[in-house]
Amino acid sequence: TSAFHYLIASDIHCGCHDQATMRAVLDRCRDGAAKVVIVPGDITQRASTEEFEEARTWLRDILRAGCAIVPTPGNHDWGAPIRGNRRMPLPKRWSVGPRRYKKYIHRLATSQTACVAERDADAIYVFGSDAFVCLRSTHAPKRNPLGLDVARIRRKQIEWAKSILDCRASGARVHLVTHDSPWHGAHRPMVRRRRLAEEFLGPCKVRTVIHGHNHEFQHVASHQAAPDSDVWVEHIGAPTASARDGLHNRAYL
Numbered sequence: 001t002s003a004f005h006y007l008i009a010s011d012i013h014c015g016c017h018d019q020a021t022m023r024a025v026l027d028r029c030r031d032g033a034a035k036v037v038i039v040p041g042d043i044t045q046r047a048s049t050e051e052f053e054e055a056r057t058w059l060r061d062i063l064r065a066g067c068a069i070v071p072t073p074g075n076h077d078w079g080a081p082i083r084g085n086r087r088m089p090l091p092k093r094w095s096v097g098p099r100r101y102k103k104y105i106h107r108l109a110t111s112q113t114a115c116v117a118e119r120d121a122d123a124i125y126v127f128g129s130d131a132f133v134c135l136r137s138t139h140a141p142k143r144n145p146l147g148l149d150v151a152r153i154r155r156k157q158i159e160w161a162k163s164i165l166d167c168r169a170s171g172a173r174v175h176l177v178t179h180d181s182p183w184h185g186a187h188r189p190m191v192r193r194r195r196l197a198e199e200f201l202g203p204c205k206v207r208t209v210i211h212g213h214n215h216e217f218q219h220v221a222s223h224q225a226a227p228d229s230d231v232w233v234e235h236i237g238a239p240t241a242s243a244r245d246g247l248h249n250r251a252y253l
Contacts, residue, residue, distance in 0.1 A: 063108075106118070136153075
């Protein structure tokens with residue numbers, strides 16, 4: 001089978017992005033050092049049309065360079081900054097971010113032949129013996145109807161992913177790509193850790209969990225999925241590739 005070289009560029013935040021880092025990622029694609037670019041969310045800063053157009057142009061350049069793309073939305077892409085704009089009607093605050101993400105990013109990514117299934121803003125991509133399951137973590141619990149910066153993955157997403165893996169990617173090495181960390185950070189944990197481990201990570205034999213959001217590099221070669229769990233995964237938290245926060249070094253993996 002062909003070898004695939006993966007590059008992770010998270011939290012680009014187009015609108016306050018770092019041009020040098022974005023060019024460096026594109027250069028790695030053009031010189032053959034990378035074959036797949038994984039983007040674990042927050043490709044825009046305020047989910048504006050202009051930011052999504054700039055992000056789509058960059059992703060198209062990556063595709064033209066011969067690389068594939070594997071994106072998932074973050075809270076900024078899903079419109080968290082827009083939802084705080086009280087001058088805008090509430091229904092519009094909720095709809096504009098998802099609509100733009102699906103139009104400019106999801107539609108482009110899922111048009112690739114490597115995409116074996118997509119639903120809403122979730123997708124599964126297969127490269128050789130590796131399957132990347134991209135599940136968005138931008139749902140709001142009922143107790144917080146505005147859903148500002150609350151991370152969740154729903155059970156129906158897990159059930160959908162399992163059904164696709166069973167019929168279209170049996171035997172593949174499975175990697176979960178999402179925006180928020182299941183384990184720590186400033187925000188509430190997504191699904192209950194034990195449920196995530198027992199219903200998805202364990203049964204699907206997930207090798208790696210890749211996320212962004214925290215703007216810091218984190219790598220744990222063997223991470224316990226939940227307390228007292230016998231499920232262990234490799235945990236990769238990607239640093240930011242933007243100039244938004246001067247406290248963090250801009251980088252990609």
